[in-house]
Amino acid sequence: MLYREAGQFKSSYETDSQIFPIRQDRIGIALLVVIAFVGVPLFASPYFFSAILIPFLIFSLAALGLNILTGYAGQLSLGSAAFMAVGAFGAYNFMLRIPGIPLIAAFILGGLCAAAVGLLFGLPSLRVRGFYLAASTLATQFFVVWALTKVRWFTNYSSSGVITAQKMQILGFDFDTPVAKYLLVLVIVSTLGLLAKNMVRSNVGRCWMAVRDMDVAAEVIGIPLMKTKLLAFAVSSFYCGVAGALYAYAYLGTVEPEAYSLDLSFRILFMVIIGGLGSVMGSFLGAAFIVLLPVILNTLAHTTNISTAVASNLELMVFGALIIFFLIVEPHGLARLWQIAKEKLRLWPFPH
Amino acid sequence: MKLIKSLVLGAALLASSSFVWAADQFIPLLSYRVGPYGSNGTSFFGGMIDYMNLVNINGGINGVKLIWEECETEYNPSRGVECYERLKSKNGGATIVEPVSTSIAYGILDRVATDKIPLTTLGYGRSDAANGKVFPYVFPLLTTYWNQAAAMVVYLGEKSGGMDKLKGKKIVHLYHDSAYGKEPLPVLEAEAAKYGFELIKIPVAPPGNEQQSQWLQIRQANPDYVIMWTFGVMSAVGLKTAQRNGFPREKILGVWWAGSEEDTEPAGEAAKGYSAMSFNTPGNFPLIDEIRNKVYSAGKGNLKELDRVGNVMYMRGITAAVMMVEGLRTAQNKYGKGKTVTGEQMRWGLENLNIDAARQKALGVSDMFPTIKTSCDDHEGSGAVKVVQWDGKQWVAVSKNWITGDKALVRKLLEESSASYAKEKGITPACMK
Numbered sequence: 001m002l003y004r005e006a007g008q009f010k011s012s013y014e015t016d017s018q019i020f021p022i023r024q025d026r027i028g029i030a031l032l033v034v035i036a037f038v039g040v041p042l043f044a045s046p047y048f049f050s051a052i053l054i055p056f057l058i059f060s061l062a063a064l065g066l067n068i069l070t071g072y073a074g075q076l077s078l079g080s081a082a083f084m085a086v087g088a089f090g091a092y093n094f095m096l097r098i099p100g101i102p103l104i105a106a107f108i109l110g111g112l113c114a115a116a117v118g119l120l121f122g123l124p125s126l127r128v129r130g131f132y133l134a135a136s137t138l139a140t141q142f143f144v145v146w147a148l149t150k151v152r153w154f155t156n157y158s159s160s161g162v163i164t165a166q167k168m169q170i171l172g173f174d175f176d177t178p179v180a181k182y183l184l185v186l187v188i189v190s191t192l193g194l195l196a197k198n199m200v201r202s203n204v205g206r207c208w209m210a211v212r213d214m215d216v217a218a219e220v221i222g223i224p225l226m227k228t229k230l231l232a233f234a235v236s237s238f239y240c241g242v243a244g245a246l247y248a249y250a251y252l253g254t255v256e257p258e259a260y261s262l263d264l265s266f267r268i269l270f271m272v273i274i275g276g277l278g279s280v281m282g283s284f285l286g287a288a289f290i291v292l293l294p295v296i297l298n299t300l301a302h303t304t305n306i307s308t309a310v311a312s313n314l315e316l317m318v319f320g321a322l323i324i325f326f327l328i329v330e331p332h333g334l335a336r337l338w339q340i341a342k343e344k345l346r347l348w349p350f351p352h
Numbered sequence: 353m354k355l356i357k358s359l360v361l362g363a364a365l366l367a368s369s370s371f372v373w374a375a376d377q378f379i380p381l382l383s384y385r386v387g388p389y390g391s392n393g394t395s396f397f398g399g400m401i402d403y404m405n406l407v408n409i410n411g412g413i414n415g416v417k418l419i420w421e422e423c424e425t426e427y428n429p430s431r432g433v434e435c436y437e438r439l440k441s442k443n444g445g446a447t448i449v450e451p452v453s454t455s456i457a458y459g460i461l462d463r464v465a466t467d468k469i470p471l472t473t474l475g476y477g478r479s480d481a482a483n484g485k486v487f488p489y490v491f492p493l494l495t496t497y498w499n500q501a502a503a504m505v506v507y508l509g510e511k512s513g514g515m516d517k518l519k520g521k522k523i524v525h526l527y528h529d530s531a532y533g534k535e536p537l538p539v540l541e542a543e544a545a546k547y548g549f550e551l552i553k554i555p556v557a558p559p560g561n562e563q564q565s566q567w568l569q570i571r572q573a574n575p576d577y578v579i580m581w582t583f584g585v586m587s588a589v590g591l592k593t594a595q596r597n598g599f600p601r602e603k604i605l606g607v608w609w610a611g612s613e614e615d616t617e618p619a620g621e622a623a624k625g626y627s628a629m630s631f632n633t634p635g636n637f638p639l640i641d642e643i644r645n646k647v648y649s650a651g652k653g654n655l656k657e658l659d660r661v662g663n664v665m666y667m668r669g670i671t672a673a674v675m676m677v678e679g680l681r682t683a684q685n686k687y688g689k690g691k692t693v694t695g696e697q698m699r700w701g702l703e704n705l706n707i708d709a710a711r712q713k714a715l716g717v718s719d720m721f722p723t724i725k726t727s728c729d730d731h732e733g734s735g736a737v738k739v740v741q742w743d744g745k746q747w748v749a750v751s752k753n754w755i756t757g758d759k760a761l762v763r764k765l766l767e768e769s770s771a772s773y774a775k776e777k778g779i780t781p782a783c784m785k
Contacts, residue, residue, distance in 0.1 A: 050463075051437035055430055096776075146557065149529060156776075158769075160478065161531040162458060164776060176466075252429060253462035256531040258558075259429055259455055295434055298424055309394060309656070312385040312424040 003345040019197055036186060041179050049178035050251075056291050057182075057189045058246045063271040063283035064196055065239025070269070071278035072200055073232035074212025075125050076133055079140035080240050080268040085260035086114040086144055087241025088163075088248035089154050095166045096156055103170050107188070107245045114241025115234040117144065122233030126226055129215075141262050148257040155257075162256045165249040181250045188246065192239060197280050199235070208232050209278070240268075274326060276333025285334040289326075294319055374415035374690040377680060379404065380439030381422040382432055382451040388584060389427045389453075391614055392665050396452055397422070398655040399669025403639075403677070405647050405654075413680050414689040419443060425456060432456030433463075440467055447698045448472060448679065450672050454532055464489045468695040470679075470702055474672050475500075475608055475631055479535060479762075480769035482732040484703060485781035487770065489695075491702050491731045493675050494631050494721060497607075498765060499735035501536035502757020504605060504629060505543045507739055508577050519548040522575040526566060526582070526590065529555035533581045538765050540579075543758065560586030567597045580606045580628075587615040588623075595622035605629070605739070612664035616742045624744040629737050631721055632667045634747040638716030639670065664747060671721050679705055700784060703728050722754045728783040735759055 003024050010016040020026045040053070066080045091110030094101055101109075121140040125133050148154050148161070155161050168175035168184065175184050199205050207228045210218035219225050248255045267290055275286020297318055301311035330337045344351075381400065384393035404418045412418065421442065423435035432451055436459075440446045449464065450472045451457055457477045464471040465488065472491045473481070479496035481487040495503075508523065509515040525540055527533030533555065544551040552573055554566050560582065567590075570578060578599070582590055587610035594601060602625055606615070611628025619626075640662050647653050648661070660666055683693040683701030693701065705726045712718045726733035736754035740747045774781055 047437045047441070051434040055434070142557070146529070149531070149534065160535045162478070164462075164773065166776070167778070252433065252459045254458040256455060256458060258530045259458075263428075291430075294431070295438075299438075302421070302423075308383065308422040308424075309385045312383075312390075315424065316386050 003342070003348075005346070017201075019201070033190070036190075037183070041183065046178040049182040052292065052295065053182055054178075054185055054251055055247075056287055057185045058243050058251060059268070059271060059291050060284045060287040061189045061192060061246070062240050062243035062268050063275060063287045064193060064280060065236045065243060066268050067272045067275075067277065067279070067283045068196060068200070068208070068239065069232050069236035070272055071276075071282070072205060072212060073208040073229065073236075074215075075122075075229060075232060076130060077137040077236070078134050078262070078265050078269065079121065079137040079144075081244075081260040081262065081264035082141045082144035083114040083118055083237040083240035084244025084247060084264070085148060085257055086117045086237075087111050087244035088255060088260070089148055089257075090114065090241065091245035092163045092165065092248065093154065093156075103168055103175075103249075104188075107242055107249075110245045111238040111241035114244070115238040118233040118237025118240075119230055122230050122237075125229050125233065138262075141265055145257050145260060160256070162254060163248070164254045165252075168249055175250075185246055185250050188242065192242065193280065193284075196239070200280065204231065212278075270323075274323060274333055276335030279333070279335035281338065282333050282335030285338070289334065293322065373412060373417040375417070375692040376419050376443060377413065377416050377692055378443035378446055379418060379420040379676070380436070380442070380446045380449055381420050382425050382435045382439075382449060382453075382456060383422045384425050384427045384453070386424065387426045387428075392612070393427070393452065394655070395660050395663055395665035396669040396672075398653075398660065399666040400450075400673040400676075401654040402643050402647050402661075403670050403673035405652050406639075406643050407677055409646050409650075409652075413677060414684055416680075416684070416690060416692060418677075425451065425453065427453050427456075429453075429455040429459040433459045436460045436463065440469060444692060445469075445695070447693055447695055448676050448702075450474065450676070452476075452672075461487075461490065468699070470695060470698050472672065472675065472702070474668065474675070476532075480766045480773065482730060483766055483770040483781075484728045484731040485770075485783055486774045486779055487731065488782075488784070489699060491726070493702075493705075493726070493732065494671070494724060494734050495737055496732055496735070496762075497535040498539045498762045499732065499757055499759065500607065500629055500737055501539040502543065502759070502762050503735070503737045503755045504579060504757070505540070505547070506757045507751065507755050508605065509547070512576070515547060521549040521577070522552060522573060523549050524552045524554055524570050524573060524575040524578045526554045526556060526570070526578055526580050528560065528581060528583050528586060529557050532583060536581065539757075539762060542761055542765070546758075546761075556582065556586060556590075558586065559584060560589055563589055563593045564597075567593045567599060570594075570599060571597050576603065578604045580604055580610055582607070582610045585618075586610075588618040591616070591619040591622045591626060601626045608737070611740060611747070613747075614665070621744075623742050625741065627739050627741040627750055630664070630740045630747070630749075631737055632664065632671060633719050633721075633738055633749050634664065634667070634740055635749070636662060637718070637720050639720075642716060667720065670717075674707075674715060674717060674721075675702075675705065675724075678707055678711075682706075696784075702726060703731070703784065705733060735762070 005022050008023055020029055069075050069077050087110040090113035091106045094106040094109045124136040155163050175181050207223045210223055211228050271286035271290045274289050276282025297315045301315050381397055383397040408418055421439055423439055425432040425435050446469050448470050454476050457473050470489050470491055472493050474493050477492055479498040481490040481492050482496055509518045512518055540551055556563055556566055580590055604626055606628030608629045611630055616623035679701040680693050682704050683697045687697045703726055707724050709723055722734040722736035724733040736756045738749055739751045741750045
């Protein structure tokens, strides 16, 4: 009833091609933005910011990065955590070695370092596909973590190979409270999210999807394979790199290269698969699922009166069962479920 | 008369089930009971909880009851940070935190300084955090990696028949290729220069399921000793591969994280005769018996498998809990007995910790861990370790006395490293007023 587009006419190309063509969606998104920027900072507790929202946003950004590569351009990657590490250690070194560099510039430069590494390790994608490419991106994962522990310059000769993120300061303002950190992360993530949404709707995104669906056909119709694939690697790595820098600066504070292990790469891949391949929104849903669900389950398990050892194992089992359940119900991920719900809502209460 | 009266009254109160606690002291437990290190975590936190239960059964700390809540971290830094944030302000606020994970400790290192909640890292974490002027809220109690490495050199020197005999010897440092395995390098390098032994560094990429090439390299170098700075599956695989390559295990000396039942039992025969470092004396203690009698017989024990009570990780949990309770007691003595201790007061308590032989005896833990005396300058308080050997069934102490390495050298490195950290973070080193 409420969710219906009857009477909304498009009279120009601009209105026809806007991001949210349905008015209700626009209102919904506007509300969401207002809540995220104004409502949440007014009402949420510090725990909510520093333990839930910040990691959720950071992982959403990383998942979005991987989704660009895997979901849109069809190149399977197991190296997301490595690109995050490059971004974090890059930003750290820029901050350390260039005194007075603006924070955002350091993040962008860190992201660009990750993009350069992504370009380099994206080269095999020109020859190998599918699982073979996944195996070759696995090399990125091991190489980057190895290089960061091996070359002591990266960690400023710290004896244990650990870096400590510098203070976050923009124009003299210290981002040291949970709310300030949250707002900084939110601004970065929403800007990059909007950028990604527009990128996948434009020429670039269409090229990626053409390559994903069938690269030979894409080449035949004149899409330069090398440029398209490498661009996907670069953009994806940039997103992961910025996410990695935020993970170090806005979340953990002190990081060792091991924090960006293969395990993290897998987690990000699962976020993308569960959230929905080839969907910007899916990245956010997937990150929410993987980051928030264990916390909710843990909290629930502790309200009951079972022993903690059992609760911990039970939590893992329920989590696994839920993953299987959602993938059986909708193999295309949570984003697709949302889409189906929207289609049903449009017809409700009078389906054909 | 008044005293007797109050004692009788107190006893009566204790006997009746409606015992009124003076106050509550909340302890957050960032435990891990699932995942690759789940069995380690289960024993460690089982030990902590059993000891806290015992303290409560005996009337708490001057009538203050210990209460705690667990949160599963899965040994994952991001889960650990979430748990820390969730628990830190519950039940009147957390006073102390011990995550038993290097990466979680790093993740909350900055946060504990802001929140003023002491973080203890028993036998792991940043060695330079022993400088309490720069790391006011971090306590690497008992011993750090650097002092352990220094003690290893002393032990190997004694084994060779004197420190001067180390000259010209070859020592291999076989290590987990991560922050953890690289931590002792500055100390070992300095010691090698001082005593004139040759240090051969051989990294193993984690997880270390395959070490054939490393052990072939060791065979070729034919060293006098091998220091095995490994963790998890790497330790058992290392021992097995050493046996396959005919390298005598008597020449291998493991780090303490490679010195628990979880490391030797999977290696089977290959582990018999292997020695490792430890900050606990293995064996039975009156305290463990008391836990069996009072906690487990009442059905309040935390562990399901009774044979885990008293194993290496369990004893480390007990040690951590003893440190914590003694810290609380010290803080209460200064700030008011029978009152809840705040994080800042707990810092004072941990900075003025003094567990001497007499106190250990009173607690029923004589010689279970080295005597410890901390200060603002020295958040470590001891630095002494023991060498233990696996006899095929259990760990036994090889060195009768506690071994200390070259503490002056470690102190010098620690000052340098913490000074550069302070500079990077803009911290003015200072003690508590």
